[in-house]
Amino acid sequence: MNIYAQEKKLLDAVAANDRAVIESIYRENFPPIQAFVLKNNGFADDAKDIFQEAMIVLFEKAKLDSFVLTCQIKTYLYSVSRRLWLKKLQRENRHYPGIEMLLETVPVEDEIEVHEKNNADLTIMEKALLKIGEPCKSILEAFYIQKKSMPEIAETFGYTNADNAKTQKYKCLGRLKKTFFLQYKNGE
Amino acid sequence: MEDNLLLDAIERYRNSEMSAEEKVFFEELRKNNPEIDQLVAEHNFFLGELDKMSDLKAYRQSLVEIESKLVNEGVISQKEMRGKAKISYLWGRYRRTIGVAASIAGIVSISTATIVSSYTEKKNVAAITPLVDNKLQKMEHKINQIESKMNVASTIVVVPAKPKFEANFRATGFLADGKGYIITNAHVVNNARNLIVENQKGEQFYAKAVYANKTTDLAILKIVDTSFHKLSGLPYTFSKSATELGEHIFTLGYPREEVVYGEGYLSAKSGYFGDTTSYQVSISVNPGNSGGPVVNKNGEIIGIISSKETNADGVVFAIKSKNIYNALKEVIEKDTIKLPVTNTLKGLDRVQQIKKLEDFVYMVKGN
Numbered sequence: 001m002n003i004y005a006q007e008k009k010l011l012d013a014v015a016a017n018d019r020a021v022i023e024s025i026y027r028e029n030f031p032p033i034q035a036f037v038l039k040n041n042g043f044a045d046d047a048k049d050i051f052q053e054a055m056i057v058l059f060e061k062a063k064l065d066s067f068v069l070t071c072q073i074k075t076y077l078y079s080v081s082r083r084l085w086l087k088k089l090q091r092e093n094r095h096y097p098g099i100e101m102l103l104e105t106v107p108v109e110d111e112i113e114v115h116e117k118n119n120a121d122l123t124i125m126e127k128a129l130l131k132i133g134e135p136c137k138s139i140l141e142a143f144y145i146q147k148k149s150m151p152e153i154a155e156t157f158g159y160t161n162a163d164n165a166k167t168q169k170y171k172c173l174g175r176l177k178k179t180f181f182l183q184y185k186n187g188e
Numbered sequence: 189m190e191d192n193l194l195l196d197a198i199e200r201y202r203n204s205e206m207s208a209e210e211k212v213f214f215e216e217l218r219k220n221n222p223e224i225d226q227l228v229a230e231h232n233f234f235l236g237e238l239d240k241m242s243d244l245k246a247y248r249q250s251l252v253e254i255e256s257k258l259v260n261e262g263v264i265s266q267k268e269m270r271g272k273a274k275i276s277y278l279w280g281r282y283r284r285t286i287g288v289a290a291s292i293a294g295i296v297s298i299s300t301a302t303i304v305s306s307y308t309e310k311k312n313v314a315a316i317t318p319l320v321d322n323k324l325q326k327m328e329h330k331i332n333q334i335e336s337k338m339n340v341a342s343t344i345v346v347v348p349a350k351p352k353f354e355a356n357f358r359a360t361g362f363l364a365d366g367k368g369y370i371i372t373n374a375h376v377v378n379n380a381r382n383l384i385v386e387n388q389k390g391e392q393f394y395a396k397a398v399y400a401n402k403t404t405d406l407a408i409l410k411i412v413d414t415s416f417h418k419l420s421g422l423p424y425t426f427s428k429s430a431t432e433l434g435e436h437i438f439t440l441g442y443p444r445e446e447v448v449y450g451e452g453y454l455s456a457k458s459g460y461f462g463d464t465t466s467y468q469v470s471i472s473v474n475p476g477n478s479g480g481p482v483v484n485k486n487g488e489i490i491g492i493i494s495s496k497e498t499n500a501d502g503v504v505f506a507i508k509s510k511n512i513y514n515a516l517k518e519v520i521e522k523d524t525i526k527l528p529v530t531n532t533l534k535g536l537d538r539v540q541q542i543k544k545l546e547d548f549v550y551m552v553k554g555n
């Protein structure tokens with residue numbers, strides 16, 4: 001109970017994008033995962049990519065309200081990374097030597113499926129943003145992604161006042177929404 | 189207009205910026221009007237997706253920065269093992285492949301020897317053009333001269349106009365070390381008496397060639413101008429691993445007096461007539477692009493634009509970045525050159541990557 005309460009606190013910090021906590025998790029958990037990837041037909045760069053993706057899976061999970069931690073972060077990250085690496089080897093038709101690290105693992109298939117769905121949704125949004133063109137893309141990114149204020153945006157993009165910029169923003173948002181849902185529903 | 193009001197209301201509701209009364213009114217409106225309720229639900233979901241994207245981008249940025257911090261501290265090894273450990277590791281890994289490769293190599297070499305000897309009469313006609321712009325138009329010169337005169341005439345001289353000589357060719361180069369070492373092609377600097385490099389702000393510096401190898405077509409220039417200040421934070425790294433066919437790449441160069449962006453893909457792993465020290469890329473380049481960096485999507489430099497086939501469209505050759513290491517070894521004996529190790533371009537979108545990159549790509553001119 002005590003350990004899990006501590007780990008839950010760490011996860012909340014991850015969800016809040018707390019640099020110090022993320023860094024400590026990075027330091028502690030990267031070495032075994034790097035060792036696993038290197039021993040199983042991978043390079044140092046592969047290990048870095050796999051670990052980052054596992055950190056993103058952890059982040060997505062930490063963001064969910066319904067998330068209940070059933071194992072230590074260490075075990076979770078290792079299990080996800082291992083699964084991701086095996087998937088990658090399989091996808092690229094590469095040899096898997098099957099060397100294990102004698103660390104505990106938990107099943108994470110479902111989580112990775114959710115993660116892949118999230119990735120797909122994100123790609124749809126990114127494509128939609130590209131499709132609507134400039135200045136719409138930059139205005140929407142400034143407001144919704146970089147969270148800049150409306151007066152600030154009005155100034156950068158040369159609108160006379162924040163209200164004008166706002167009208168433009170909603171026009172753009174309408175277009176983005178249309179493009180997004182068109183793709184999203186097609187993909188379903 | 190009404191739509192905008194509704195969207196605005198939804199956003200304020202989401203961000204809990206509504207007063208208590210307004211909130212009650214809004215919830216009432218939703219309850220009594222299924223159409224609006226549906227719209228609200230849809231918009232809520234959509235905004236949720238945007239929020240997710242925003243959070244994820246911020247988080248990714250943190251991850252990338254932490255990674256490069258740890259690489260710099262040496263916590264994460266930059267490259268794999270060195271020396272004996274590496275050899276035995278590689279041997280263990282590729283033992284089988286090497287065995288197969290060796291036997292195939294034996295068969296192939298015998299058969300190629302036969303084929304080659306029967307075809308040697310067919311000579312290959314050199315038909316590649318180096319991409320140096322030798323025809324700097326008179327007009328452009330005139331304009332430059334007028335411009336520099338105007339700069340002198342006006343009281344606010346921002347850029348010191350320096351061209352005391354008339355350049356007769358133009359190419360591209362990029363920094364390998366912030367101390368002022370620039371990589372470009374050997375055919376650019378061959379026979380040049382004077383060399384000037386210019387950054388995209390228009391500042392010009394005198395440079396000299398400290399290395400030029402006609403075989404690999406690589407040259408290294410050093411900026412020898414006292415007005416040059418050491419630059420830090422080179423955002424790219426040099427790729428050591430092989431690039432795959434079809435990988436998307438881009439380049440920046442100076443086919444005009446202004447920096448020009450071009451993008452394309454890797455089309456073959458060898459260059460002109462099977463030259464394994466270069467790649468064939470499909471990218472639109474013109475005289476003046478010579479010496480430009482070829483960058484992959486992670487911001488690693490995989491090659492240097494060198495030439496294109498004269499009689500074919502879109503067949504361009506780029507020297508593999510591996511060759512740079514050999515070139516550097518020869519220069520290092522005289523001075524230490526440190527290639528950048530931290531890549532800050534990874535994960536950024538293209539526009540941001542170009543913005544960071546363009547400060548380190550130089551125009552090379554001379555006569």
